[in-house]
Amino acid sequence: MATENPSPSTANEGQEVASSKTPSAMDTTPIQLGQIEVLQILNEHGEVDEGLEPNYTNDELIDMYTSMVRARAFDKRMLTMQRQGRMGTFAPNLGQEACIAGQVYPLLKEDWYAPSYRSFGAQIMRGWPMEHLMRLWAGFHDGFPPPQDVNDMPFSIVIGSHVLPAVGIGMGMTYKNDPNCVVVNYGDGASSQGAVSEALNFAAVYKAPVVFVCENNGWAISTPTEKQASSEHFAKRGVAFDVPSIRVDGNDLFAMIKATEEATTRARNGEGPTLIEAVTYRMSLHTTADDPTVYRKDSEVEAWEKRCPLLRFELYLKSKGVIEQHDIEAIATACDEEVIEARDKFYEMDPADPTEIFDFMHIEMTEELKEQKDEYLKRLSNKGVTDE
Amino acid sequence: MATENPSPSTANEGQEVASSKTPSAMDTTPIQLGQIEVLQILNEHGEVDEGLEPNYTNDELIDMYTSMVRARAFDKRMLTMQRQGRMGTFAPNLGQEACIAGQVYPLLKEDWYAPSYRSFGAQIMRGWPMEHLMRLWAGFHDGFPPPQDVNDMPFSIVIGSHVLPAVGIGMGMTYKNDPNCVVVNYGDGASSQGAVSEALNFAAVYKAPVVFVCENNGWAISTPTEKQASSEHFAKRGVAFDVPSIRVDGNDLFAMIKATEEATTRARNGEGPTLIEAVTYRMSLHTTADDPTVYRKDSEVEAWEKRCPLLRFELYLKSKGVIEQHDIEAIATACDEEVIEARDKFYEMDPADPTEIFDFMHIEMTEELKEQKDEYLKRLSNKGVTDE
Amino acid sequence: MSKLTMVEALNLALAQEMDRDSNVVLMGEDIGVNGGVFRVTKDLQSQFGENRVLDTPLAECGIVGTAVGMAVYGLRPVVEIQFSGFTMQAFDQIEQNMARLNNRTQGKYTVPMVLRTPYGGNIRAVEHHSESREAYWAHTPGLHVVIPSGPRNARALLAAAIRSDEPVIFYEPKAIYRAFREEVPDAPELLEIGKANVVQEGSDITIISYGATLRTCIEAAQDLEEDHNVSADVIDLLSVSPIDTETIATSVQKTGRCLIVNEGQRTCGIAAELIARINETCFEYLEAPIKRITGFDTVFPYFQVEEHFLPECEEIVSTAKSIVAWE
Amino acid sequence: MSKLTMVEALNLALAQEMDRDSNVVLMGEDIGVNGGVFRVTKDLQSQFGENRVLDTPLAECGIVGTAVGMAVYGLRPVVEIQFSGFTMQAFDQIEQNMARLNNRTQGKYTVPMVLRTPYGGNIRAVEHHSESREAYWAHTPGLHVVIPSGPRNARALLAAAIRSDEPVIFYEPKAIYRAFREEVPDAPELLEIGKANVVQEGSDITIISYGATLRTCIEAAQDLEEDHNVSADVIDLLSVSPIDTETIATSVQKTGRCLIVNEGQRTCGIAAELIARINETCFEYLEAPIKRITGFDTVFPYFQVEEHFLPECEEIVSTAKSIVAWE
Numbered sequence A, B: 001m002a003t004e005n006p007s008p009s010t011a012n013e014g015q016e017v018a019s020s021k022t023p024s025a026m027d028t029t030p031i032q033l034g035q036i037e038v039l040q041i042l043n044e045h046g047e048v049d050e051g052l053e054p055n056y057t058n059d060e061l062i063d064m065y066t067s068m069v070r071a072r073a074f075d076k077r078m079l080t081m082q083r084q085g086r087m088g089t090f091a092p093n094l095g096q097e098a099c100i101a102g103q104v105y106p107l108l109k110e111d112w113y114a115p116s117y118r119s120f121g122a123q124i125m126r127g128w129p130m131e132h133l134m135r136l137w138a139g140f141h142d143g144f145p146p147p148q149d150v151n152d153m154p155f156s157i158v159i160g161s162h163v164l165p166a167v168g169i170g171m172g173m174t175y176k177n178d179p180n181c182v183v184v185n186y187g188d189g190a191s192s193q194g195a196v197s198e199a200l201n202f203a204a205v206y207k208a209p210v211v212f213v214c215e216n217n218g219w220a221i222s223t224p225t226e227k228q229a230s231s232e233h234f235a236k237r238g239v240a241f242d243v244p245s246i247r248v249d250g251n252d253l254f255a256m257i258k259a260t261e262e263a264t265t266r267a268r269n270g271e272g273p274t275l276i277e278a279v280t281y282r283m284s285l286h287t288t289a290d291d292p293t294v295y296r297k298d299s300e301v302e303a304w305e306k307r308c309p310l311l312r313f314e315l316y317l318k319s320k321g322v323i324e325q326h327d328i329e330a331i332a333t334a335c336d337e338e339v340i341e342a343r344d345k346f347y348e349m350d351p352a353d354p355t356e357i358f359d360f361m362h363i364e365m366t367e368e369l370k371e372q373k374d375e376y377l378k379r380l381s382n383k384g385v386t387d388e
Numbered sequence C, D: 001m002s003k004l005t006m007v008e009a010l011n012l013a014l015a016q017e018m019d020r021d022s023n024v025v026l027m028g029e030d031i032g033v034n035g036g037v038f039r040v041t042k043d044l045q046s047q048f049g050e051n052r053v054l055d056t057p058l059a060e061c062g063i064v065g066t067a068v069g070m071a072v073y074g075l076r077p078v079v080e081i082q083f084s085g086f087t088m089q090a091f092d093q094i095e096q097n098m099a100r101l102n103n104r105t106q107g108k109y110t111v112p113m114v115l116r117t118p119y120g121g122n123i124r125a126v127e128h129h130s131e132s133r134e135a136y137w138a139h140t141p142g143l144h145v146v147i148p149s150g151p152r153n154a155r156a157l158l159a160a161a162i163r164s165d166e167p168v169i170f171y172e173p174k175a176i177y178r179a180f181r182e183e184v185p186d187a188p189e190l191l192e193i194g195k196a197n198v199v200q201e202g203s204d205i206t207i208i209s210y211g212a213t214l215r216t217c218i219e220a221a222q223d224l225e226e227d228h229n230v231s232a233d234v235i236d237l238l239s240v241s242p243i244d245t246e247t248i249a250t251s252v253q254k255t256g257r258c259l260i261v262n263e264g265q266r267t268c269g270i271a272a273e274l275i276a277r278i279n280e281t282c283f284e285y286l287e288a289p290i291k292r293i294t295g296f297d298t299v300f301p302y303f304q305v306e307e308h309f310l311p312e313c314e315e316i317v318s319t320a321k322s323i324v325a326w327e
């Protein structure tokens, strides 16, 4: 955790005339910035830092491992479906499964999660049925709203634009004395958006219970982090705004869980926001519309393959005697079957209703939109799309 | 100066496929953030830090002192004119004269300066005739463009919106191998604008020769810095984006000059941007439309009066035997006379031409605007404003 | 019942709505101790506390973006943007989240927030402080855009906006913030959003306006009646999104002639839209071309020369006469 | 002379202008090695170097804001915003600086920059990737807003925009980026900005459009001619700010009837402005109400249902017929 304690929130102060700094002589002691800690528990060889090794039951360990495998199975099938023309443009998460699973593992149902488009692994863990996510990526509007009992924001298509609303949810929690918290996820690219800096500032000023997870996966489409920012340490952004910050091996599920747990604990205790920089790597395409061979070397990707989050977790589980190779294969098969089942459900679902376009623009449709809808319905009927 | 060296700019690299981070095992050493230095040379008692005392001639010292006195004289007359109904809303600079003078003192004519609305002291030093600035504050459009040979941006009314263009000017200099630099000035309030964070990032990424002067004067209208940000140290914003940063006593002219000089030297040497947090205090109203007694204590203002930038400079000059009390009075009178002369010129200047409104919307007026202008001219003539 | 200025009437609406519903929170720059630069939120922080009246950092995008989140969470934030010119800083959050989250989530999350902001010219302000860009918001699907014209309707519309579950842009004509007083009932009063008001009835021409220029139109209509024997329907839009096309069409079908007056820029402005709708609904009734007196397509003038920029009574009168005389 | 797609033609214009003038620099997300997500800047970085083709951080406001500074300093930045939906992030810099700095400084500093951005729907994209909000920019004083409709005029207009000292928003109809090829001369070609093009002449009705929907209108005009004996003037605006009112008025005064087709949202859109101007300039010539087929005032549909949202040939034909039949 980084540096100074943030100064206390002013939100609950009294009503007297505010007083700015005390006009004593200028303090000329240099300002110590401290350090940003870097957390890794399980390294790429499957070796665990024994002092930090968490104490999970075998079932829990298998469960968290399965979450990652399931995400990867989903990823793979989605790519296939996309290649078959049965899915829209899709953003794979390959290689980032630990990061994604770890950032929601410590969350309660009552907490909120504000994902980015590459967070489907977390969405599945939060309770989004996979066929629902397939609808979403296939261009069905009804795929976007979170399921009824899931406190998630719809994922953000506009880079960084969900971060301020996530802070607002946290501010709402503070206002209502709600002891829950918000996790918001965004990328190294998103960190360049001014709105994300504003969000860090608001969260710090109002001590909002928000965990910022900046998922540094090395790339923003074709832009490497060196062109995105001068420092490779995105955790420093927190320092600027007095948000305690940590850098975490994002391919290490244990480290991600521990960092998130500490951050959510701070948030629940009224100690305000935390920034977690999760260092990971986008192993695959930016989206299915992208061709990374144009802008990055295969050798880079290959080097990162060795740091695969699943691989090291398997090594660990095996070395602990929790599972054996045939269990790994069984889990993979089971997860793939789940995805296939979801896919088949998805294939059976109703086609989209082209008349829905007007229905959610307002809570109550305005007269002018009713007229426009009529005009559109006439078009559909003229085209024989509907038989009105 | 702060912390790490920024990583080298990527702007001049070769064309080969970019390579992101090297996929070695995660480095888990904590990231040392270093410290932010705090600079003061001349304290509020007029005592100088002898190790840092600059070596100016008496004429230079009197000259820089006079710049501050002139700014204060201008300030005072503007307030009077405003109270007499002969001036528009005006933003006084009382108490910030050292900060303002110091940030442009090291600049060359060829350098660029992007001021805020409270920077008139610096504008005068940069070559803006005082009557020109009076036109500006009195609502004449022709007061806004910088004089022909002055490389300044018009001042920014929209908080923070001039900072990105200032960085762009610096990027232009880099592109053209122009060895000059840009100083851009903004407030503690402005630091909250996302665009200002984006500007720090762009400046760092492109190593633009830009000096950011964040003038922390304790207040943004009625909002004290404690509500603006969680940390009182605005210099930390630089750390986030890898812009070397320093905190300076903004009421100490020597410190402001030295910090700016070091920053401009770095900029000219291709070493990129610097952030200077100048700690000062807005002694007077936010603008003439503001009533600070509503939101801040007199005692706070009184305490800051003792830290007045002019006072300490006078004590220093006297103790060095550069001037005596009667010189101080003479300089004050001379400055006021300059302002009166400018004022009288201003009073003699032509009234505004109401037909000008359309003339600078484009370089070549469009047909549609010509038609609208005709319509407007007819209005003026119907009203007897013009006799067309 | 007391005689209030628009500023006082808005303050009353805020106080009463905060009193009624603890989910109503205010956010903005300098709205707390300072009561806002126009004093619309005067004394509300001392009355309701710092956690209900938030002095925010100086970041409009941040204010609107966090307010969206608070609204999704279940509060009813009422945001003040100090001048409408600075809504540009929040354009992305308004267009991408405030206006669309309800649609994006098919109604799972509503965004019951109000963005209040003073708009318009002729207050001797510097650049960016006189903007009338309601057309940006009218062109943005998903928003309601409300513009009162006097203390009483300002109070009733603001209360309605706060109670509405839709995201509302509430544009306050600052030129008339203190220009006149009106009787405003003490008890809460609501006005339905989206309905225009026929301020006066006539038969020769329809004059449509809203906000600060509405007063000028009423004055002009009186001159027309008294000095020129021209009787005008005067319509106060009160909402520029949605637009009450029916009320407009009914009037223009009666009068056959129409003049639109507003201060926003002309091209793609509200007047253009009204002309398009009248063309669509009243073509066969039209006896003369519809005219518009609007702000010109320039930057709002520097204040030495702003005096003649906005629509004035005399020109409204003469233009209306020329429309009535058109054959 | 070669047959190029619009993407290739734009690429050609950029390459030739960069070659001609070393002050021309490109800025944008992924425009370097990657050549832009639509490949409009393909190979330009390898040809002209990294200091002339800047892969920027992911911050549209930062891109436009720094480009403004570069333009003031004397360069000619050509900015790419990856999708027009993300210009919202830069709205403040566009409205407050790009559009106004020339005016603010009474011409001392011009802002000779171009903001290129792909706009429009029907490419099966996700939310925010199909926006047509040219009306925002047409409503913003100080900008020129150019929208080509084919490879050849795209190339000539982009070259003119780059050479122009005015700030230009250059809206590229991405639905037809690769839809067809046209002969494009090898030597640089320029088209004057602000002039509409009468694509085909007729006598019964004027059809006005621009961008991607222009093709649909041409197709419809052919159907009208061949199958329905209706002959249409088809006007391609090419610039929505300024608007070439004269060309429009000349045509409508001839035909007396008019249909406007565009894909942007309806309320306060470009079609509304055209109707207003036609009402002002052609009222006594009009024989039927002007009609508009535009995008509806909704969020652009999720792609499963986008198919029927945009103006289509058959509806243009039937609407034009109904206008011609109107009595």
Ligand SMILES: Cc1ncc(C[n+]2csc(CCOP(=O)(O)OP(=O)(O)O)c2C)c(N)n1
Residues within 6 Å of the ligand: A118, A157, A158, A159, A160, A186, A187, A188, A189, A190, A191, A217, A219, A220, A221, A282, A286, D029, D058, D060, D082, D086, D089
């Ligand atoms: C405001 C905005 N600008 C541009 C885009 C186009 N775009 C989509 S994803 C992306 C890169 C995002 O990079 P990062 O934030 O690192 O996330 P990652 O894709 O690596 O998960 C870009 C530029 C967008 N969606 N929104």
Ligand SMILES: Cc1ncc(C[n+]2csc(CCOP(=O)(O)OP(=O)(O)O)c2C)c(N)n1
Residues within 6 Å of the ligand: B118, B157, B158, B159, B160, B186, B187, B188, B189, B190, B191, B217, B219, B220, B221, B282, B286, C029, C058, C060, C082, C086, C089
């Ligand atoms: C974008 C924007 N928001 C709000 C304002 C209104 N406003 C003018 S000055 C000011 C406070 C600025 O504070 P700071 O940046 O600290 O500068 P200072 O006035 O202290 O010099 C505000 C809120 C503005 N001009 N622009």
Ligand SMILES: [Mg+2]
Residues within 6 Å of the ligand: A187, A188, A189, A215, A216, A217, A218, A219, A220, A221
């Ligand atoms: Mg990334």
Ligand SMILES: [Mg+2]
Residues within 6 Å of the ligand: B187, B188, B189, B215, B216, B217, B218, B219, B220, B221
């Ligand atoms: Mg300040």
